[in-house]
Amino acid sequence: xxxxxxxxxSEREEVLQNNLDYTLFSWSKQxxxxxxxxxRAEGVYLFDYNGKRxxxxxxxxxxxxxxxxxxxxxxxxxxxxxxxxYVTPSCATQVRGELGKKLAEICPxxxxxxxxxxxxxxxxxxxxxxxxLYTGRHKIIARYRAFxxxxxxxxxxxxxxxxxxxxxxxxxxxxxxxxxxxYRCPWNQEPQSCHLECISHVERVIEFEGPKNIAAIxxxxxxxxxxxxxxxxxxWKRLREICDQHGILLIADEVMSGAGRCGTWRxxxxxxxxxxxxxxxxxxxxxxxxxxxxIIRKQVAAAIMKEHGSFMTxxxxxxxxxxxxxxxxxxxxxxxxxxxxxxxKNGEVLKARLGEALGGFEAVGDIRGxxxxxxxxxxxxxxxxxxxxxxxxxxxxxxxxxxxxxLIVYPCSGNVGGTAGDTIIIAPPYNATDDELLELVEKxxxxxxxxFA
Numbered sequence: 068x069x070x071x072x073x074x075x076x077s078e079r080e081e082v083l084q085n086n087l088d089y090t091l092f093s094w095s096k097q098x099x100x101x102x103x104x105x106x107r108a109e110g111v112y113l114f115d116y117n118g119k120r121x122x123x124x125x126x127x128x129x130x131x132x133x134x135x136x137x138x139x140x141x142x143x144x145x146x147x148x149x150x151x152x153y154v155t156p157s158c159a160t161q162v163r164g165e166l167g168k169k170l171a172e173i174c175p176x177x178x179x180x181x182x183x184x185x186x187x188x189x190x191x192x193x194x195x196x197x198x199x200l201y202t203g204r205h206k207i208i209a210r211y212r213a214f215x216x217x218x219x220x221x222x223x224x225x226x227x228x229x230x231x232x233x234x235x236x237x238x239x240x241x242x243x244x245x246x247x248x249x250y251r252c253p254w255n256q257e258p259q260s261c262h263l264e265c266i267s268h269v270e271r272v273i274e275f276e277g278p279k280n281i282a283a284i285x286x287x288x289x290x291x292x293x294x295x296x297x298x299x300x301x302x303w304k305r306l307r308e309i310c311d312q313h314g315i316l317l318i319a320d321e322v323m324s325g326a327g328r329c330g331t332w333r334x335x336x337x338x339x340x341x342x343x344x345x346x347x348x349x350x351x352x353x354x355x356x357x358x359x360x361x362i363i364r365k366q367v368a369a370a371i372m373k374e375h376g377s378f379m380t381x382x383x384x385x386x387x388x389x390x391x392x393x394x395x396x397x398x399x400x401x402x403x404x405x406x407x408x409x410x411x412k413n414g415e416v417l418k419a420r421l422g423e424a425l426g427g428f429e430a431v432g433d434i435r436g437x438x439x440x441x442x443x444x445x446x447x448x449x450x451x452x453x454x455x456x457x458x459x460x461x462x463x464x465x466x467x468x469x470x471x472x473x474l475i476v477y478p479c480s481g482n483v484g485g486t487a488g489d490t491i492i493i494a495p496p497y498n499a500t501d502d503e504l505l506e507l508v509e510k511x512x513x514x515x516x517x518x519f520a
Contacts, residue, residue, distance in 0.1 A: 079104045079116035093217075094229075108135035111496045111503055113475070121470070124495045124507050125477040129291065129323050129440070130349035133400050134496040140355045140396045147392035156183075156385040163386040166395050170362060173332045173398070176341040177365035182378075183358065183386040187322035187348035188216025190359040191285070194344045195220055196380055198283035198316045201367050206281045208272065211243045212293040213286065215320055224285055227293050242276055244269050248296045250433045250444065251452060258299065266305045278313035283344070288334035289324035294479045294490040295442025297435045303338040316343040316367070322359070326350030327401055327497060329438035330411035337437065343367055353397040358390040406497035414438040417504055421493070424512040430461070430519040441493045442479075443511075445519075455489060461518070462489035469514035474507065 082104045091097060106116045111134055113121045126132060133140075147162055154160060163183070171179035184190045195207055209215070211226030222230045223238040245253045247265035254264040273281060284306060290296035310317040319342035324334035328350060331337060344367065348359030363371075371378050384390075401407060418434060418441055425431045425443065432446035445461040447453045455461040462478035469476055477492040493511070495504065 075116045075118070082116065110134045110136065111499050119473065121473050121475050122503060122506060122510075123475050124493055124499070125475050126439075126494045126496045127354050128349070129328065129477070129492070129494045131354040132326055132328065132350035132497050133353045133397055133404075133406065134498045137353075137355075137400060139400055140353065140393050143392045143396035144356065144389050147388050151388055153384075153387060153389075156381055156383070160386070160388050160391075162388050162391040162395065166391040169395060169398055170347075170360065174345065174362055175333075175336070178341065178345055178362050179365060180368040181360040181362045183360050183391070184348075184382055185357045185384055186216070186359050187320070187346060188218040188221040189382065190322065190346035190348055190361045191215045191221040191224065191320060192218055193361040193380060194285070194318050194346050195224065195283070197344060197361065197363060197367065197371070198318060201370050202282040202314065202316060204280055204282035206240045206242060206276055207283055207285055208242050208244060208269070208276075208281060209285045210246050210287075212246045212248070212296060213290065213320075214292045215285065215287075216322075242272060244272050246296055247298050247302050249299050250297070250435065261299055263299060263301065263305065265299065266302065266309075269306070270309060273309065273313065273315075278315070281313065281315050283316040283318045284310060285318040285320065287324060288319045288321040288345075289329050289437055289440060291323035291440060292477070292479055292492065294444065295436045295440060295492060298338075303335060303340040307340050310343075318342060318344045318346070320346050322346055322348040324440060326397075327407045327410055327438075328440050328494070330407060330414055331438075332407070334437065351397070352390055352394040353400075355397070356387070356390040356393040358387070358394050401497075404498065410438045410497050413501075413504065414441075417441065417493075417495075417508075420504070420508050421511070424508050425515055428515055428519060431515065436493075439493075439495050439497065442490045443493065444490045460489070462491045464518045465491055465511075465514050468517050469510055472510050472513060474510040474514070476511065 092100060103113060103121065104116050105113050107114050111122055113123050151160060167181045170181050182193055184193060199205060207224060209224045209226065213225050214227045215221040215225040220238045223241045226243045245265065245268055249258055256264060307317055319335055321333045325332065325347045326349065335342065343364050345362045347362065351360065352358040414437065418436065422434050429449050430445050431443060432449050432452055433444045436442050445455060447455050466476050466478040479490040479492060
């Protein structure tokens with residue numbers, strides 16, 4: 068037993084040192100870090116080399132929607148690779164066509180033409196290109212507190228302040244608007260008396276920028292890593308009307324909120340709105356193999372496919388057969404295991420349980436979200452909603468304490484100009500059991516108690 072423990076410790080040290088010496092870690096300082104050395108993953112759990120178990124209730128980066136280690140996906144990928152593992156994107160393959168057809172079936176309206184990419188950021192990049200090509204216009208309107216990816220165009224489109232140190236030379240012609248943040252309304256309105264000043268604000272910006280200059284409005288289907296900001300009722304419907312009025316395309320970033328995360332294939336199903344362009348990634352292939360897609364409506368596709376027209380963009384691994392096989396397997400698992408129904412059923416129950424367990428803490432200001440994308444915001448004073456100072460790192464503190472107890476949640480720390488407090492995101496894999504969800508609530512309650520005692 069002692070020899071086995073020593074061997075595991077030695078193996079862990081080698082794994083860790085190789086990672087630290089020869090790789091860079093994303094969204095992180097590079098010195099003084101001590102990441103989990105993951106030996107294996109199964110269901111909702113990660114296991115390190117010391118045998119410690121972590122319950123992964125951020126679903127990786129909100130992408131491991133069906134859980135870790137589902138061998139049905141492995142088997143589908145192996146079968147595909149035994150047949151054909153890679154061909155250039157100029158070739159047609161059975162699995163690429165089947166996945167495109169499947170996406171057309173589950174997407175609303177005439178969103179039926181997919182261009183496959185590798186990640187959410189590249190899907191956003193192509194959405195912006197397509198909008199500009201289709202409209203002949205150049206300006207993109209997006210929200211300040213949003214995240215669309217870490218490539219340059221996607222980073223500029225996202226107004227999330229975490230980008231500032233890396234985005235000094237921003238892509239031109241992106242205009243940001245205030246967030247429709249009901250908990251911290253920039254216009255000091257309350258939901259019961261709201262006149263949708265957030266929409267009037269967008270309309271004014273459009274007039275100032277010139278409607279005929281604006282190619283698209285780009286927004287997340289449901290806010291994610293910027294703090295699960297909740298859209299007010301009818302916000303998306305009014306955006307759709309404004310776009311139709313001015314010939315502006317509506318782009319929905321469903322990278323995080325789609326693929327069942329909010330209990331439906333896409334979050335916008337709850338709002339009854341069909342975008343012109345939709346980006347999907349993360350849960351599309353469940354994190355098993357990188358895959359994303361930019362999906363466009365029939366009329367946008369028709370303009371691109373017109374006689375003598377060309378679509379002059381692409382990626383070496385677009386439509387990769389193994390990735391498409393993984394995505395097809397994930398979609399079938401979502402349906403076969405009724406996982407979207409589980410998210411719809413349990414999402415409100417989980418939010419209610421969190422309210423019961425955390426509602427007594429003065430530092431818990433708001434619990435919001437939809438399905439399995441839930442944010443808990445921490446405040447210094449509940450009545451005034453005054454946020455903690457940025458240096459307090461409230462959400463990071465809670466996440467650290469939860470982590471020490473074997474629970475992984477996602478912290479969103481970033482109080483900018485007093486406009487937002489610290490939020491943690493809770494995003495369980497869809498196959499989490501009732502007992503595992505109860506474990507989440509118990510461990511998180513302990514972490515909050517310890518952080519603000």
